[in-house]
Amino acid sequence: MSANKRAKIAVAPVTGETERLTCGFFPNGHLSSDSKGSADLDVVLARGEEQRRASQRHLTVDTKLVRYVGRHVPSLDDQDVRYMVAVHDKAAKRVTMYDTRLFRMTATVKNDQLRNMDNTNVTALKTRDQIMSARAGLITTFGGKKKKQALIAEERNKIEEDVLSAKAQKIQMRLDELQMPETVSQGEGSGVATDHGMPIPPFNADATVPSEAYPMDHLIPPAEMSLLAGLSKVLFKCTPENIASWRGVRRYPEFVLECLESPPADRKTQAKLLMYISWLFRFRHALSRRGGLSAADAEAQLQDMPEVTRARLISLFAEESTSNSGDKVHIMSSRKEDTLIAYILVLAMAARGFDPLPLDTLVADLRMPLPKLMQAFKTLGAKIESHKMPAGGEQSEDGPAAHEGRTATLQVPLKFPKVGRGKAKR
Numbered sequence: 001m002s003a004n005k006r007a008k009i010a011v012a013p014v015t016g017e018t019e020r021l022t023c024g025f026f027p028n029g030h031l032s033s034d035s036k037g038s039a040d041l042d043v044v045l046a047r048g049e050e051q052r053r054a055s056q057r058h059l060t061v062d063t064k065l066v067r068y069v070g071r072h073v074p075s076l077d078d079q080d081v082r083y084m085v086a087v088h089d090k091a092a093k094r095v096t097m098y099d100t101r102l103f104r105m106t107a108t109v110k111n112d113q114l115r116n117m118d119n120t121n122v123t124a125l126k127t128r129d130q131i132m133s134a135r136a137g138l139i140t141t142f143g144g145k146k147k148k149q150a151l152i153a154e155e156r157n158k159i160e161e162d163v164l165s166a167k168a169q170k171i172q173m174r175l176d177e178l179q180m181p182e183t184v185s186q187g188e189g190s191g192v193a194t195d196h197g198m199p200i201p202p203f204n205a206d207a208t209v210p211s212e213a214y215p216m217d218h219l220i221p222p223a224e225m226s227l228l229a230g231l232s233k234v235l236f237k238c239t240p241e242n243i244a245s246w247r248g249v250r251r252y253p254e255f256v257l258e259c260l261e262s263p264p265a266d267r268k269t270q271a272k273l274l275m276y277i278s279w280l281f282r283f284r285h286a287l288s289r290r291g292g293l294s295a296a297d298a299e300a301q302l303q304d305m306p307e308v309t310r311a312r313l314i315s316l317f318a319e320e321s322t323s324n325s326g327d328k329v330h331i332m333s334s335r336k337e338d339t340l341i342a343y344i345l346v347l348a349m350a351a352r353g354f355d356p357l358p359l360d361t362l363v364a365d366l367r368m369p370l371p372k373l374m375q376a377f378k379t380l381g382a383k384i385e386s387h388k389m390p391a392g393g394e395q396s397e398d399g400p401a402a403h404e405g406r407t408a409t410l411q412v413p414l415k416f417p418k419v420g421r422g423k424a425k426r
Contacts, residue, residue: 020098020099020100020101021085021098021099021100021101022059022100022101022103023083023085023100023101023102023103024059024061024068024070024103024105025070025083025102025103025104025105026068026105026107057071057072057101058070058071058072058103059071059072059103059105061105066107066108067107067108068105068106068107068108069105069106069108070103070104070105070106071103071104072101072102072103082099082100083100083102084097084098084099084100085097085098085100086098136151136155139151199335199338199339199342200339200342200346200379200380201214201218201219201339201342201343201346202214202215202218203215203381203414204414205413205414206413207412207413207414208412208413209412210349210354210410210411210412211350211354212412213381213410213412213414214346214350214380216350219343219346219347219350220272220273220276220347221312223308224276224306224308224309224312225272227306227308227309228272228275228276229268229272231275231306232268232271232272232274232275233271235256235260235271235274235275236267236268236271238260240261243257243260243261252274252278253277253278253281253365254361254364254365255277255348255361255362255365256274256277256278258361259274259351259352260274264352264353270351273347273350273351274351276347277344277347277348277351279302279305279309279313280313280340280343280344280347281344281365282301282302282305283302283305283313283317283340284317284332284337284340284341286298286301286302287317287318287330287331287332288332292321292323292329292330292331293318293329293330293331294323294327294328294329294330295328295330298310298314298330314330316336316339316340317332317336317337317339317340318330318331318332318336319331319332319333319336338376341366341368341376342376342379342380344366345362345376345377345380345408346380348362349382349408349410354409354410355409356385356387356407356408356409357407357408357409358405358406358407359373359374359377359405359406359407359408360405360406370406374406374408377408378417379416379417380410381410381411381412381414381415381416382408382409382410382411383408383409383410383411384406384407384408385406385407385409386404386405386406387404387405387406387407388404388405
């Protein structure tokens with residue numbers, strides 16, 4: 001702190017009970033002021049019949065509707081936390097601390113206001129829990145067998161209002177996220193279910209070029225794409241030595257490293273997509289652990305991701321469950337995992353500029369059998385072709401090291417496979 005902003009702090013000594021300031025504590029109070037900053041309050045401090053006893057003193061605060069009454073609690077003064085009032089004298093550069101007497105205030109509705117209120121408003125003052133508690137007490141004492149059984153069933157199926165409200169807000173937020181432009185066939189969420197049941201990312205069935213078939217704004221929101229501009233520089237500026245060291249410690253999937261070894265003209269965009277792909281791989285690996293992933297573990301294992309990305313991936317590809325110890329954890333169902341893999345495959349095709357994409361490396365990175373990976377690409381609308389592939393993974397017409405490989409190429413307009421019924425049994 002600079003010299004012109006320093007101030008000495010002094011604690012005013014308490015020589016008598018009368019020198020302590022009065023402090024009111026409103027646990028459930030809502031005291032609002034008008035536009036001028038003044039509250040319409042009537043404050044009275046009464047000392048009781050015996051002025052020598054501090055416990056006899058009580059504080060009364062009146063508003064138009066509610067009266068707050070509080071008594072001084074001397075035992076609170078002995079706690080470790082004390083309430084004090086600081087007065088700053090700017091001229092003397094001095095802050096004086098004054099001790100206070102704490103009054104715990106309790107709110108009651110004034111009798112005259114109760115008489116003026118109709119039955120509806122009086123009933124509204126009672127909370128739902130109070131009404132249900134009184135009803136349950138009457139049924140327990142005087143109710144018959146059927147009434148008591150109904151009460152037990154109602155208590156078993158009761159949902160707390162705050163929990164229900166939180167669930168409703170969460171559903172509304174998901175519905176808002178699902179709203180998309182008319183050109184996109186489905187909004188962001190768990191994915192669009194195709195004929196054979198595998199969910200895929202939001203798509204544009206009328207696209208005429210592969211880059212528009214799966215809108216990038218729905219794969220990676222613009223806010224996250226702007227964050228990737230800085231976070232992906234490590235991939236954009238990498239050297240062959242960096243790639244070799246990363247391959248040795250398996251820092252990134254092999255698919256990412258192979259793309260970095262043969263970058264396209266637009267390296268910045270590719271670096272962003274490859275960084276996001278690596279996050280998806282890491283998220284899948286983290287949630288594949290047995291027992292689920294707790295919130296603390298998610299923050300520790302996925303700390304290199306932005307918080308907004310981590311939260312979005314959890315909302316898209318994870319489900320909430322309860323561990324054996326009773327803690328809330330995130331798990332990934334097989335359907336959610338299929339959706340995440342679909343996102344990876346679309347971004348992988350985009351990172352290669354929608355050129356024919358070799359499948360050998362993705363088979364190893366995703367740990368998926370080749371037939372299953374081929375079917376996943378077909379579900380996205382890609383065409384699978386056979387080529388002679390050398391050890392490096394690029395297409396080759398001939399050569400001693402060449403082998404039969406598969407490539408995937410996205411076709412537009414999108415055409416999804418249909419599941420046949422099969423031959424009828426005789």
